[in-house]
Amino acid sequence: MSRYARQIALSEFGAAAQDRLGSAHILVVGAGGLAAPVLQYLVGAGVGRITLMDGDRVSLSNLHRQTLFRMTDIGLPKAEIAATHMAALNPDCTIFPVLEPLDPLNAPDQVGEVDLVLDCADSFAASYILSDICSTLNVPLISASIVGTSGYCGGFCGHAPSLRAVFPDLPDRLGSCDADGVLGPAVGVMGALQAQMALAVLAGIEPDPLGQLVTFEAIGNRFGGFRFDGAPEPEDGFGFMAAAQIAPDDWVVDLRAAQEAGPALPNAHRLGVADFDHPHTRPQTGRAVLACRSGLRSWQAACRLRRHWGGEIALIALGDVQKETAR
Structure with missing residues (x-):
């Protein structure tokens, strides 16, 4: 247990929390910039099993923020390469790469097999698909998104309201990394927040991050946020x-x-x-x-x-x- 000695030593953590991590199975959707810190921290912390879904391949424009990959990985499947790199970090963790994007057909089976889902796809359609299924199956969802220099990370579903309760409507325009750009360290901040929230849920660390939204603005290093435990679910949605x-x-x-x-x-x-x-x-x-x-x-x-x-x-x-x- 010397690998995990520093986190076990925490009074908020301990050996029982480490055991819970070791027996956990999580789903990570997306193997890009958000997933880079998520995978490294959760694999390093000793999560037992991870299913990693991504149908994309590594490209040169990814490398400034998708820090799992190297120049030699360009053109290769992201999920497969990420799984290989993480196996070298911690052989205690088993990673199952799924080389296809999440969609409404494959999502129910994937979500139904895990204890927690991390939405690292940075796609609003994937976020709503995951939220709807996680809400139905009572599975916690840690979702994050960042465009440009602004982002959020939140703990949804499980015993908390869904993503639709916080974001029932869409803006007239959705930003994208391709069109609006994005700063690599800002992506890393949001991914690290996802990893911390997931660790807290899996290990049972209080206060509970489910029902909490954290916002971040990289220019000025400003954090904000709120709790939404009592947010009502919208009556009508698509x-x-x-x-x-x-x-x-x-x-x-x-x-x-x-x-x-x-x-x-x-x-x-x-x-x-x-x-x-x-x-x-x-x-x-x-x-x-x-x-x-x-x-x-x-x-x-x-x-x-x-x-x-x-x-x-x-x-x-x-x-x-x-x-x-x-x-």
Whole structure:
């Protein structure tokens, strides 16, 4: 136990907490910048099993913030390479790499097998998918996001309100690392906060981080936050589904531009968000299924459709064309 002697020595921790870590199984979604400190600290702390999901590959533009990777890793699957590096850090921890992105089809089985989920994907669609499933299965969720110099980290679900209770609506525009940039150390701060919250939940350290949101602004090094233990769950929200779950009688709309890259969506109507301001833009029968790349335009169109139609609405975040995961 000399590996863990310094944390066992803490009065708030002890041998019983270490045993809980060793028997824990967690799911980490995303193997990028947030996951770099998450994996290093939790693997170092002695978490027993980690399932790591990511369908992407390492690229040169990742390296300033995704500090698990080296130049020699460029072009290789992130989850696989991260698992290899972490096995060298602590052979006590077993890491199962899953070389595919999280989606509404594979998420329930993955979440159902673990004690805690860490959302490191920095994708709002993935965050809502995970929150909905974790809330249903009563699994704690530690979710973080950062764009530019601003971010948050929170403990959701389990016995706490879901992410939807804190973020029931989306902004008109979602930032992205590609479009808005991001500072590597700021990503590291948020990932370290995720690791600390996860450690506290797994080891039973008080105060409980579930029901707490921490905000961070890198310029000026400003922290903030609040507790949301009593936040009510929204009565109405839009859930995500996979393209493979489309039914024959669904009214499917592709909100992407005709030249926009991404997976094909056969037999879908091609409309824009503004088209849903008109009452006649609605399904005649069946469910409305609204699809775009990230899910943001689908959400915006759903809000407009809801104003004049009360039927079932589901969203699809199609993402980008998936790269081959074989070497």
